[in-house]
């Protein structure tokens with residue numbers, strides 16, 4: 001069956017290609033071809049989208065940053081996730097805080113083997129959601145004035161035109177499923193679709209997340225395709241867990257990407273980035289240690305300070321002073337400095353965070369004159385709010401550093 005329809009499609013393609021060549025094709029020919037195309041559209045789409053899936057996603061990644069990847073075992077784990085087995089009936093959730101390098105790790109895994117995987121990065125501007133799906137699935141169409149032949153030509157030749165009609169994301173998902181069927185028939189295992197940054201759907205487009213999740217569950221049940229949701233541990237994860245029925249089909253435990261440990265961070269700075277000097281015949285890693293003290297194990301922050309250190313030739317002390325100026329400004333915006341209205345509330349919060357590491361939101365909120373002010377302070381980069389646990393923490397290691405050095409004011 002597979003083989004037969006394949007040869008059928010091949011000859012279909014060939015005859016269609018031939019039809020495209022003569023420019024002065026008769027009107028009758030067009031009508032015939034359109035009827036012909038309509039008849040074959042379904043088969044053609046299955047063929048086309050399965051080809052797109054087969055090719056998979058080849059993400060653009062900064063090659064030079066790839067050599068610094070410090071978690072090869074995670075990349076290997078992702079590669080296994082992206083190659084589901086034949087009768088797999090579980091989909092995946094990957095979560096991790098901001099800056100833990102989820103996207104880079106995923107892209108690295110895809111770079112090595114992206115076959116059978118479609119990668120969708122939910123855009124910050126959700127008006128572009130349809131377009132994002134179009135691009136990922138190479139789903140181009142000119143409607144309605146363009147001939148159907150033109151559509152075929154576009155698909156065959158992967159034309160990119162400016163006058164393309166944007167196809168809705170729901171229809172793209174259907175197209176993907178169509179291709180998935182054929183893909184599985186041919187390769188045995190189901191294809192994978194990755195949704196990165198699903199947090200961007202919450203709260204305004206939470207309905208889209210619901211649909212993606214329900215569909216992921218149904219299709220895992222039927223072993224048709226395997227979805228991978230990537231979230232930063234905030235409200236999207238909470239919502240997905242709350243759909244208890246769909247949550248039963250998530251592969252557990254959920255994959256968590258965490259900050260690097262101190263050892264891994266120092267290893268990254270010293271051995272991958274070469275931040276070390278020779279002192280009296282010994283390797284000196286003081287600067288690397290100071291950089292780690294400043295930003296902690298968040299790989300994104302480590303990468304940034306390493307770049308500043310190496311490219312801008314700044315010392316760890318200079319980098320720290322610059323960071324402190326930015327933080328100082330944040331404290332000013334949050335009105336937490338001495339003689340500013342939120343100073344006392346701030347001191348109380350900081351004391352609690354220093355001793356307990358966290359503070360529940362209700363207690364936090366009550367320290368301010370009104371809830372609006374409490375939320376305004378949260379909008380600065382000083383404290384972080386975790387909606388799942390409903391708690392407040394410091395937003396970064398650098399903030400903790402800053403407070404330690406300004407203990408006289410805040411503690």
Ligand SMILES: *[C@@H]1O[C@H](CO)[C@@H](O)[C@H](O)[C@H]1NC(C)=O
Pocket residue numbers: 062063064065307
């Ligand atoms: C790629 O990464 C290197 C090292 O991190 C950086 O210097 C360079 O600017 C990056 N290039 C792009 C295009 O992001």
Ligand SMILES: *[C@@H]1O[C@H](CO)[C@@H](O)[C@H](O)[C@H]1NC(C)=O
Pocket residue numbers: 086087
């Ligand atoms: C999946 O397939 C393998 C062999 O292909 C079989 O051993 C296993 O029992 C199957 N699992 C389920 C849940 O059907």
Ligand SMILES: *[C@@H]1O[C@H](CO)[C@@H](O)[C@H](O)[C@H]1NC(C)=O
Pocket residue numbers: 097098197199200232234384
């Ligand atoms: C999680 O991601 C969303 C969307 O990208 C973002 O608005 C939010 O600030 C992120 N939360 C954290 C804690 O990084």
Ligand SMILES: *[C@@H]1O[C@H](CO)[C@@H](O)[C@H](O)[C@H]1NC(C)=O
Pocket residue numbers: 097259295296297298301394395396397398
């Ligand atoms: C990870 O590092 C970031 C940045 O320094 C910090 O804000 C966060 O609290 C750390 N997370 C954990 C679980 O330690």
